[in-house]
Amino acid sequence: MPTTVPAYGKEAAGRLASMADVTASDGALRRFLHGLPGVDAVGLQARAATLGTRSIKTTAKAYAIDLAISMIDLTTLEGADTPGKVRALCAKGVHPDPTDRTAPKVAAICVYPDMVGVAKEALGDSGIHVASVATAFPAGRAALPVKLADTRDAVAAGADEIDMVIDRGAFLSGRYLEVFEEIKAVKEACARPDGSAAHLKVIFETGELQTYDNVRRVSWLSMLAGADFIKTSTGKVAVNATPPVTLLMLEAVRDFRATTGVQVGVKPAGGIRTTKDAIKYLVMVNETLGEEWLTADWFRFGASSLLNDLLMQRQKLSTGRYSGPDYVTVD
Amino acid sequence: MSDRLSVLKTYKLYVGGKFPRSESGRVYEVTDAKGRWLANAPLASRKDARDAVVAARKAFGGWSGATAYNRGQILYRVAEMLEGRREQFVAEVADAEGHSKAKAAAQVDAAIDRWVWYAGWSDKVAQIAGSSNPVAGPYFNLSAPEPTGVVAVVAPQDSSFLGLVSVLAPVIVTGNTAVVVAAERAPLPALSLAEVLATSDLPGGVVxxxxxxxxxxxxxxxxxxxxxxxxxxxxxxxxxxxxxxAAADNLKRVLRPPVARHRPSDEALRAAPSDAVDWTADPGTDRLLAFLETKTVWHPMGV
Known part of the structure; x- marks a missing residue:
């Protein structure tokens, strides 16, 4: 196995170049993606369900709760977002539980591009990243120059991370190279003038991809195109992150590292609302990828209401009394 | 002799309008007054209690926001359903408390009447607990009772059905939602009451x-x-x-156990004070008024 390099590092491009033959043409890419082994749907679901039955209690639970809080991309993606709401969310991200300063801060605040400046200012030097959705989120239905301008705007406003959506229409109609080139172009648009770059998360919207095979293909496709993170969903459609889909993506990330030595992160998003769910995902990461991925650099939760449940569980563990929604913020 | 296999009832909890087993998977044996096995009842854990509170909180907005008229109609409906299952409750109460059929029937009748009586209070309690207050200024000053929220009820231990109805109905009729811990030794009438509540248009989670x-x-x-x-x-x-x-920590309203009136020296009564209560007596409005908050509004007269 080649030595591991992070997807956002300089060496990653060289590693990906070693796979250039499979992305040389539409035909080659199609042959490669369709040559990936098919997904055993029943086995996948059974495995995901089994991993969901672990019982995590007491100190392990306390650790898992704090870890999950530190992995949250605290998200507000509403048409009604105001600078005030974004500032309030940022304040919550820095001190999730105002009554208990030992609660860890979240990983990032995820907003629309026009709110990046506000979030950046509100977070200051807290160390929390600002993630911005881009490329005509959530539908991704816009011309490429518009998507790239969207991305550059967000990066210029100070975004540390860009969450792009893929063109599902192109992917489902089999125009794989088009999707590949688009991700590459957005990745280039993430570069800053000083040579650094915003990290790129690629959203698949797995609820619209129909089959597990498609999820495996799009995972490989995006990682080959240079994604730093792969993310399940926008949170805007009926079906969001599910344990089987996330497990499949974790396996793709594992296999990709085994092949190329490039480490990519995973972010399930949407529909994860309870501590129990979050811990199931952490078990899945630990069992599939191992401890290396159990940090906010390599695994994230895209969520808004999850944080409140984690905080209530945290309060229960520290006081012994069940907490209630009166003791966390209304977002 | 009939060769039909007996179909035994699996008693379950009632949480959020559903009938789950205990999260812990535990059950315990319920016996009649003479110690003969009746059935297994779920032995709920603190996590079931937590789930019940979550369900009750979720139901509170809708139930407290429903019109008093609507709440009354639903509670009357519960009484109608109880009437239809009268025989079942008579049998369960007779088993649980060791009464004769006639005495158990009297208890069940009293419980159904109690339920109807409380149902009638839904749109009348505001007239008793509310007021128009004279104030020194050009304002209408009105006080109105509002439900306090989620109420945890430890049901009487001795009176498994009449006692239960007498503590549950006044809590929910004013718009509160309830989490009830049924009588430990005789939970079966309570668990059967849940089946009545589930089929009476009572929104899930209210009880x-x-x-x-x-x-x-x-x-x-x-x-x-x-x-x-x-x-x-x-x-x-x-x-x-x-x-x-423990309840003082977040300033819960607490209704203390009744003080034993008849035989205060009796050891058994000290152990379970609710045994001293005559549940067939006119309950008065105390229990209705115990779980209300008063909201007072000042409205300019516009003179």
């Missing part, structure tokens, strides 16, 4: 019924930060004190 060890369930409910009031009617004198202390 949640748990069976199990009273001490095990009451403690987490008393300490729970999302419970607004605590009815200790079925708690013994000793644990009632501890529960009230």
């Amino acid at each position: 949640n019924l748990l069976s199990g060890r009273t001490t095990e369930l009451a403690a987490p409910l008393a300490a729970h930060q999302d419970v607004n009031a605590l009815d200790l009617t079925g708690a013994d004198a000793e644990s009632a004190k501890e529960l009230e202390t």
Whole structure:
């Protein structure tokens, strides 16, 4: 196995170049993606369900709760977002539980591009990243120059991370190279003038991809195109992150590292609302990828209401009394 | 002799309008007054209590926001359903409390009448507990009672059905939602009442019924930060004190166990004060008014 390099590092491009033959043409890419082994749907679901039955209690639970809080991309993606709401969310991200300063801060605040400046200012030097959705989120239905301008705007406003959506229409109609080139172009648009770059998360919207095979293909496709993170969903459609889909993506990330030595992160998003769910995902990461991925650099939760449940569980563990929604913020 | 296999009923909890088994998977044996096995009842855990509070909180907005007329109609409907299942409840109460059929029937009738009586209060309690207050200024000053929220109820231990109805109906008729810990030794009438509630248009989560060890369930409910009031009617004198202390943490309203009136020296009564209560007596409005908050509004007269 080649030595591991992070997807956002300089060496990653060289590693990906070693796979250039499979992305040389539409035909080659199609042959490669369709040559990936098919997904055993029943086995996948059974495995995901089994991993969901672990019982995590007491100190392990306390650790898992704090870890999950530190992995949250605290998200507000509403048409009604105001600078005030974004500032309030940022304040919550820095001190999730105002009554208990030992609660860890979240990983990032995820907003629309026009709110990046506000979030950046509100977070200051807290160390929390600002993630911005881009490329005509959530539908991704816009011309490429518009998507790239969207991305550059967000990066210029100070975004540390860009969450792009893929063109599902192109992917489902089999125009794989088009999707590949688009991700590459957005990745280039993430570069800053000083040579650094915003990290790129690629959203698949797995609820619209129909089959597990498609999820495996799009995972490989995006990682080959240079994604730093792969993310399940926008949170805007009926079906969001599910344990089987996330497990499949974790396996793709594992296999990709085994092949190329490039480490990519995973972010399930949407529909994860309870501590129990979050811990199931952490078990899945630990069992599939191992401890290396159990940090906010390599695994994230895209969520808004999850944080409140984690905080209530945290309060229960520290006081012994069940907490209630009166003791966390209304977002 | 019939060769039909007996179909035994699996008693379950009632949480959020559904009938789950205990999260812990535990059950305990319920016996009749003579110690003969009747059925297995779920032995609820503190996590079931937590789930019940979540369900009750979720139901509170809709139930307290429903019109008093609508709540009354639903509670009348419950009484109608109870009437239809009268025979079943008579049998269960007779088994649980060791009464004759006639005495059990009297208890069940009294319970149904009690339910109807409380149902009638839904759109009348505001006239009793509300007021128009004279103030020194050009304002209408009006006080109106509002439900306090989620109420945890420790049901009476001795009167498994009439006592239960007498503590549950006044809590929910004013718009509160309830988490009820059924009588420990005789939970079956309560668990059957859940089946009536589930088929009476009562929204899921308004009433949640748990069976199990009273001490095990009451403690987490008393300490729970999302419970607004605590009815200790079925708690013994000793644990009632501890529960009230735990309840003080977030200033819950607490209704203390009734004081034994008839034979205060009796050991057994000290252990379960609610045994001293004559549940067939006219209950008055005390229990209705115990779980209300008063909202007062000042409205300019516009003169």
